Amino acid sequence: MKGITDLLSIRRLGRSCMKCKEAPAVLVIRVGDAFCKSCFKDYFVHKFRAMLGKNRVVYPGEKVLLAYSGGPSSSAMIQQVQEGLSRDAPKKLRFIPGIVFVDEGALCGQSWEQREQNVSEMQQALQKTSFPIHIVPLEQVFLLPRSVLQSSLPGNAQHAENYKQAVNSFLGQQRAHQENELSGIADELAQLRITGYECDNNLANGSSYSCPPAELTSALMEIFNSARTLTAKLELLQSLRSHLILHVARTCGYSKVMSGESCSRLAVRLLANISLGRGAFLPLDTGFSDDRYGDVVIVRPMREYSAKEVSFYNRLFGVHSVFIPTMETKAPDNSSIQHLSEAFLTKLQADFPSTVSTVYRQANTAAHTAGVS
Template identity: 30%
Template structure:
């Protein structure tokens, strides 16, 4: 028993004293020591409007510059949701393009807005006015823009995109998307799935438009929240990709996060001082209880803590930056949803956390009355093997002279097959799904292709030297 904690519990607050906010009448900007302060950062540093804006621009350029990844020849897709991060991002890039010659940003830019109105319960009217506002804003900043809707991410075909001039709303895929979300039982997995679908769509659209990099507007506070919630939802292995500056899980298209050094507060002041309006649209969890999902609860935790301990966001973020895993070894077999190398491959001799979790799940599902013996443990393995055999038999039955293996539609699938190609985090998203009809079509097709390839490999293996 740990007596230190027990004793210290009562007066635990003495270890974490609140930072007192100094009330300074007419505080003067710390930097120019001349103007009246407008904003206080990190709980102690006072900046005036001019110095704050200058330091914001500097910070943005430093983030882009020190990575040395963005080249003048790049074609960049900027994801613009209308929220604070991406609005400030557009404005900063625009300003960067009008700098003096040697400082100018000279990459090609395209703006993409993903319409998620169907998920967030907006009416068609509301969606129209939001898209209108986004288009107007994009055009005022002289960017070329495209619109697509999130349902394009779940279909197998190439995504439909429209130019912003056309102001079109495609709502025919809405039902498919909302049906998919409705099969998930809780908001945590819904939010996870939406995030993964969004990321997938970025890459698809970037490919279609010939862009080689994507800028997203994730800010420091968002990322600090994601670090903690990612670990809670079983995606710790993806941390460097999900929160780092560079996400290069797709070899040909990189997702970059140039706003990752701005906190939400800084963004709000940046926009306010530049008279920029954010175009607000409701989210899945808007006006919902704070405990509705792991992400929302983590947000509450981080923002509550950050109020009294100003270093919270940066501490979490910098610590998260230092974490990495060795998971990138088998990159030839990525997860079909999130495209990360699978973290679920278990070798026979290895004892892994994932087996322990599976066992725990198995035991919990048996109910309180069951008595266990060691045979049960091996049952998990046996079940898996049966499944494997069954599938092989199925394939054989459907295999005939016409060479069915080339037409992959004939491969019969079960949910277990799909699960094999999902990473741990993505498995959790679909843990309540037990029918293939519930899964997005692109996933099912991806599994078919992969299994076909595997079968083929097995068939020809005898002939290989």
């Protein structure tokens, strides 16, 4: 922490925080946007809760599945949810969270011991959350029902059509049980844990994670080896991962899935999708909400954060992320369209700091043109 503070300290330039005008700034997230540590945290937290508040997609009392990859953005997202659910939080979040992690170690040639170590590190990083954790090996895709590919009718008909009515209804239920609030919270957390283990025998969870059958691993490798390029393999991986997360959400009763893509990641996806001929899906692939599956809606509350903002927040406030190798690890820039798009944007961003935000605004324009929030 001291290294990043010394490196980015603005005190030597005689600048103060742009918000409070008093404390010395310790970082600059954009040209002219200098923040002290306290004001940067307020800015980061407010942006997250404002994103959820203005879109009003997540209703009070809903079960929300947090997609965790171990990376900086998804780690910061889980930290925001954890703080937002605390008793002292202003504009307190009122949904019921769970976490899903898809183990893709087989694709990198990792042994079962290495995959267990990755899962163990992930569990240590998440143990303070007390959220139920669903750990699913990628091999589980061979056991998915065909219905996972079919869109279902929205399952939130029980909610009031008006968001304000839903909030009032939820608060009324809380007041009705206020006398046994403490015991109710304990019972609810215990029930979440039980539900996480019993929802599906094929969904590994927490401490019960076990090695998938060797024949499933062999079948998975055979499918990916049949894809001739890394571009095709990454597209296949994205599809299989989405189907797994969708199945976990449906099986365990989650109506929303929170994904941790930052605007930097979405800018890369925009360029890659256009290059791959998937421009028609840009509103769903980069918008705040993706309702293509009907009963389960994917939301992206981190989509207005740059990778730089996420990195600063994690470093300054001790948010732990887990490095897990992927198929792209150590791959050259021209190994795939996705990787080449990322390298292109990263290099352009270094010389022109508004590059990512400009591309991101184009994604917003496409989303609004198509009528997607």
